[in-house]
Amino acid sequence: MGFEWLFKYSRSAYERGEWTFANELGVFWWIAAVGLLALSFAFGRRMRGWPLLHRAPVHILQLAAAVVILTLLAAPALEVERLAPGVNTVAMLVDASASMALAAGAGSEPTRLDAAKRLIEEDIRLPAEGEVRTALFHFGNRLHPAASLDALQATGEGSRLVDALTDLAAHYDQGALAAVVVLTDGAQNGGDRTDLEDLAATGVPVHAVALGPVAIADDIELQDVLLPPRVAPNTQVTARLVISHETTAGSVRVRIRDGRSVLAAETVALDPRTPIVTEDIVFASGSAGLKELAVELSAPASDPLPGNNTRSHLLDVAASRYRVLYLEGEPRWEFKFIRRAVAEDDAIDLATWLRTTPRKTYRQGVAGPDQLAEGFPASLEALYDYHLVILGSLPATALDDRQHDWLEAYVAERGGSLLALAGRNALADGGWDVKPLARALPVVLERPAPDAAPAYAALEYAAHPTAAGLASDLIDIGSQSASQGGAAGQSPGAVEYGLTPLEEAWASLPMLADYQRLGPPKLGATVYLEAQGNVRVERGAVIVRGGGARPLLVAQPYGFGRSAVLATASTWRWRMRTPADDPRHSLFWRQLVRHLASAAAPQRRLSVAAQGGALNLRVAWKNARFDPLADATVTARITPPDGAAFETSLPWIGSEGAFGKTVAAIGGSEQMPPGIYRVDVTAQVAGGLGTAETVTRLAQVGTRNLEHFGAARNDALLARIATATGGQVWRPDDLAGLREAIAFTGAGIRERHRLPLWDAPFFYLLLVLLKCAEWSLRRIWGGI
């Protein structure tokens, strides 16, 4: 017995309708109320001898039956609005993207598109012809009218569901679109619109018939690959892979390829209890150039969708160079080996200034006779030209007050990076605790008392990475060996104690030989390495007992820049006390220097992101003093994959707001052809003095096999769409209420109707039930 049989009309009618009575009620209700009171009095007199517990239920049942009869006499009705006949349209929208060629259920037949066609032809009942018109559309990347159902093919290269729905609602701009019935798996892999505001604002309810399985059995999907868009040559790059799976398979092999060259390969465990696995894979960026990397999962043969096991990713290995200035106050072992390690990095231009005598300096790595000719950079612009400044064992008295101010501003305002090393003339021992730079450093500098020993002293201890250090690229000296050898390359001791390759790489380094006491790290500072001397030797293992650790490598953001302190000057031991081919000393310095240098704020910032039909550009430009570039003429030249370049000028927020930046979207609503787009942004300062400067970026649009990703039914999106528009999500096997839902909840042009309820079976059944109950009680209690 259904709702509609019992109450005569559908739930939708009751949800949208208002209760009313056909008869005038004023005098009638007074008479009815008096009648009820009289009846109540009469019943009461007849049951005078009954106990109250018997008399009350019978009395109530009698009154209820009287109320039902009175209600029926009042001619109850529903006031509803429903579609006006003949003027409204219901749009049937069929998803014709490639994912609709996949199986609608667990098996291989029928396809989702076939299922959609069958539902339209056989199961979906719309308001009668003459009451509404129907129109058929299909979509993939774009919305199209469909000539016939039979002609639809699941060949669309993308699914832009929200765009299609919004465009469809906007197409019927006279309010004649009553509802949209969309038959789809809910895939959404592109589009201009990322939210549902525009769609909800049309007021057209969307009824979604959800097709396809919620999960595809045995499928393993490379859901996402997160990579930095630009990296420097010959550095380590971390790719974060997001793998989803519906399998009980134990593992999957992952490879990252550049053409035929395999950059990294790892086996990733798949835990059946965790449907989404995140894995970081490290590989070397290699030489400069644009690389289209293929990230592949070697899934088992049982994987029904091998097309979603590979993603390509554009990696711009840019030959950008970082300029590093190293100021050293005394010739020492550490200086030599830092220079040697950093020199191996082709992306670093290291200029050093070494004080060899109190009056003489020695420059290395300078570009010409003028660079560092006066020792410290001669101007603010010259200092700001560096990405990283390394301060060695240089007393604070070596600089004048203006240079000290510049150094602090270099970090705070220019956004440069600064690394302070230990030494007898460094940090507090060197008098830096009372200089402006002390504010920028990540630790409090505490000068030893005049009669106390210097903070810098010879000590032997282990450098121990903290949890933050292990998670950071800053001190990553082990991932490369891990990617080469993996667990198989680890020592038995490391395997026994469960050390990761990175932990082992640190644990097996020789002891450091000096330490400079630091004050406490500042709020916001991160300790990456600790000096750990509280250790004991047990069966060949150095066991860190915990406690007694002191900060060794600490870093923090400061202003627009970043500062770090390394409280040792004896990392040379990692070079001199290991085999000649041990790369860890070199890796440590290259990683540290590269990481800090690349963290420096760029003078010209351009980011390009492809989204929907547009390239989104964000441009920020500063001059040599790192003041925002004002009153510039900025143009963007876009070169699509077919080479047909075009130019457009960008609005520039200049001197008024002192922003020196802009945000612009370039492109139209058309789907951009997939491929690599080159974007050259050129800025010319107003007045024409100075040459125009250009920054170039590359962006990748589109993904191959796009429709194989996220191919399971997307209930979440469909529910959001239905909720936002006032529609519903329907299962293919339960579409009975769809017709009434459209009739009563549709947008379109509507009329007001009064639906009589006096003949609804509910009232008569209720009356019979009440009287039967009363009769039963009276019979039981002997009063009949």
Added chain:
Amino acid sequence: MRLHLAIAFGLAVHLPAVAQETPGRVPTAGSTTEELTTFVPTRIEYESIGGWGEAYYGYDGRVWERWETDFPQAEQNFAKRLNELTSVVANRQPARRKLTHPALGDSPLIFMSDVGYMRLSNAEMQALRNYLENGGFLWVDDFWGDAEWASLERAMAGVLPGRRWRTLPIEHPIFHTVFDIEEMPQIPARDFAGYDTAEPPWVHRFPQGSLETPSIRAYTDDDGRLMAIATHNTDIADGWERESYGEWYFERFSTKSYRLGINVVVYALSH
């Protein structure tokens, strides 16, 4: 609970428990506290072939082995001048080490003198090879003539096979790091200083060949950086040792020795 573990590989040190105030202990691995934070002139102790007048000789009333020629006074004086004239923080107490000493790698520059009769064992050659390939710097001094050069060349051929000595031109940075040296100095032993800058042939190994031209010859690594230098036909360390021999000697020889010595040390610590 997972232990914080570190596996020691190749660490020959014993690590005692330490107080909370410091993260470690003073070194016990063969280097003293000062040695690890200062530049320590390090003299290499080696074996020599032959007997009297060859492996050892008499001078100043005592018997000297070849390796200890000018030691330790030369290094002590040199360290003092380094501290006075440069920003290098040098230890006045020199170290003497065998090439197989476990803490050899703590010395940025090792010095060998009077190597005309030197003999290196396989273990010493291996240790020296490791030291140089890791980035250490060797300075060989006070050997004269062809035979003594050939002796060094044979020994070093076992250390770094396949590499060749090459003579450094006066334009090389090692002559200009601190002082601009325009001519390679020839420093004779004190006893011959009053006559000529070249020492007489009869005090050196036969066949002597020419002793007239001093030079710096060097081994370089694959990147062209100096690994070892040999100051041939000159006795730079004698200029340090004998600085108080007389004012004329100081001005004529010691100043040149110090200028070159300072340049070499600064070069070794910066390249």
